[in-house]
Amino acid sequence: MPGNRLGTSLKAVFATLGSFIAGNALAAEAGHPVPMQIGFQEAVTPIAAYIHWFHDDLILPIIVAICLFVAGLLLFCVFRFNDRANPTPSKMTHHTGLEVAWTILPVLVLVIIAIPSFRLLTQQLVIPKADITIKATGKQWYWSYDYPKDQNGGFEFDSVLKADSDLQPGDIHLLSVDNEVVVPVNKVVRMQVTGADVIHSWVVQSLGSRIDAVPGRLNETWFKAEREGVFYGQCSKLCGKDHAYMPIAVRVVSEPAYAAWLQDAKKKYASTGGTSYADASSTKALTR
Structure with a gap:
């Protein structure tokens, strides 16, 4: 029926x-x-919140307005200048005012977009005084993390995708890892990112973090998580056959929980050694 x-x-x-x-x-x-x-995923850092505002409240309305304007012009031309409405074609070859307008208006739109865009880039790349520094090294196909000695660390560990057979309740297929990055809430975390073999990219959307991991080069970014939780990301550069299987997991905890985790991590990862802050600032990729 x-x-x-x-x-x-x-x-x-x-x-x-x-x-x-x-x-x-x-x-x-x-x-x-x-x-x-x-x-987008929920923004839990000021940078991520700015990214969401930039996209949702600025870029998206501008895009919608331009699309509607162009669609309106197309419809106007279809109905106003078809052969039935204009049996005698116009012989106009140019219109100075119109040409100036369609040159100036796009420039003004780009300027409106550029100002907050440059502000966002500045906030991402100009790093405030950090409470914690962590070095992330992208490798085929997992991440290694180094907590420097002179910041109460002195250990390094690998973070590898959990196999499906190892997943526990609450774990997420293709995102959960065996060893998570742990940071305290409401603290400025400076991420120093490099690559050991090919170019990778350290990306966690909820944190508003995206930075390339380039062999022989040390790139830096930062975040300040304002809420506890586990936030996931993935390598965002095609880096080989297992590119899709090198996720990132950042666990944000309270300061007491972070202090307790540091003590446990020093024992758990003691055999891996660790580097000093000076070593972590080196422009050489950390190799195994």
């Missing part, structure tokens, strides 16, 4: 909308992508 088919279709539409809403509500709390999510 047509009525039954219509009812079934409407139910499917509402179910899909409900899934989108539920997915985005879950994404607001999760530190990882969720099914049916169509927006």
Whole structure:
């Protein structure tokens, strides 16, 4: 029956909308992508919040306005200048005012976008005084993390994707790792990132962090997580056959929990040694 088919279709539409809403509500709390999510993951750092504002409140309205304006011009031209409405074609070859307008207006739009864009880049690359420094080294196909000695660290460990057979309740397929990066909440964390073999990229969307890991070069970025939780990312540069299997997991904890973790980590990773802050600042890639 047509009525039954219509009812079934409407139910499917509402179910899909409900899934989108539920997915985005879950994404607001999760530190990882969720099914049916169509927006960003929740911002838990000032940089990530700025990125969301830049995209959602500035770029997106400008894009929508330009698309509607161009679509309106196209429709106007279709109906106003077709052969029926204009049996005698116009012989106009140019219009100085129009040419000036379509040169000046795009420049003004780009300037409007550029100012907050440069401000965002400055905030990402000009690092405030750090409370903690961690060195991340991308390798095929996992990450190594070094907590320097003179910041109460002195150990290094590898962070490798958990096999499906090792996943525990609460773990996430293709995102959970055996050893997470642990940092305290509301502290400035400076990430020094390099590569040991090919170019990788250290990206955690909830933290607003994206920086390339280039062999022989030390790149720096920073974040300040304002909420506890586990936030996931992935390598974002095609780095070989297992590129899709080198996730990033950052656990943000309270200061007492971080201090306790440091003491346990020193014992757990004692055999790996560790480097000083001066070594961690070297421009050479950390090799195994």
